[in-house]
Amino acid sequence: MHLATNKPLPIDSPDWPIPDNVRAVTTHRGTRLPGNAYSSFNLGLHVNDTGEYVTKHRQALTQSLHIPNEPHWLDQIHGTKIITLNSAQKNPKADGSTTQDYQQACVILTADCLPILMTNIDGTQVAAIHAGWRGLLLGIVDRAIEQFHCPANELLVWLGPCIGPLNFEINATIRQQFIQTHSAWDESFHQNDIGSWFAHLQRLAETRLQELGVEHIHKDTRCTFEHRDTFYSYRRDGQYTGRMAHAIWLEES
Known part of the structure; x- marks a missing residue:
């Protein structure tokens, strides 16, 4: 079941200080509907929801943003590829996009993973990272910073809702891989009373951003796992769950 057209879309604007010509939004799941795991504003076509409904949701989002073109939806692959947008691309395989074009909007989908939105203080470039x-x-994170034509301390970064440190259990091998890669990541993990390890995704990203010289970092610390009525969560609900969108774009001054 798709979102009723007479209801406002479940969209928020991230709370962070950005240039006047930069726009950003993040979506919620909308009103939960009994018997429908994808209710009611799923934006992911790859999760076995009815494609017609998802397409309508995407069209409604595009119209509400007042942008000339539909956002560039990615085929996300849990890697590090970040593309520079152009109008010819159709669902490219990547986990991030960037643009300096006023006609293009960067967007990524999440359901526990960390959304990262970025711009520079001059408002001439934006990026969305999964x-x-x-x-x-x-x-x-390193690859994202490399995309910008400015020093890291001129970047403005927003870290969106993701699965929180009390709910993201990982195994000891993964933790060790992180620490071997960057020793400062050690503080992003904690162990509970029975010896299980948990990871803090936002802290992992924030630590690396700070190491690379980013000074302006803003966060929405809500946990997607815990806020059932607001967010989709793959870890909580399994494969029968939808996806939220996080978009950023430039408007002509």
């Missing part, structure tokens, strides 16, 4: 634990370990 950062799961694999992407963080492989260096997607």
Whole structure:
């Protein structure tokens, strides 16, 4: 079942200080509907939801943003590839996109992974990054910063809702891989009373951003796993869950 057209879309604007010509939004799951795991504003076509409904949701989102073209949806692969957008691309395989074009909107989908939105203080470039634990370990934060034509301390970064440190259990091998890659990541893990390890995705990203010279980092610390009525969560609900979108674009001054 798709979102009723007479209801406002479940969309928020991230709370962070960005240039006047930069726009960003993040979506919620919308009103939960009994018997429908994807209710009611799923934006992922790859999760076995009815394609017609998802397409309508995407069209409604595009119209609400007042942008000339539909956002560039990615085929996300939990890697580090970040593309520069152009109008000819159709569902490219990547986990991030960037643009300096006023006609293009960057967008990524999440349901526990960390959404990262970025711009520079001059408001001439934006990027949207999908950062799961694999992407963080492989260096997607480094790759994101490399896309910008400015020093790291001129970047403005927003870390969105993701699965929180009390709910993201990982195995000891993964933790060790992180620590061997960057020793400062050790503080992003904790162990519970029975010896299980848990990871703090936002802290992993923030630590690396700070190491690379980023000073302006803003966060929405809500946990997707815990806020059932607001967010989709793959870890909580399994394969029968939808996806939220996080978009950023430039408007002509």
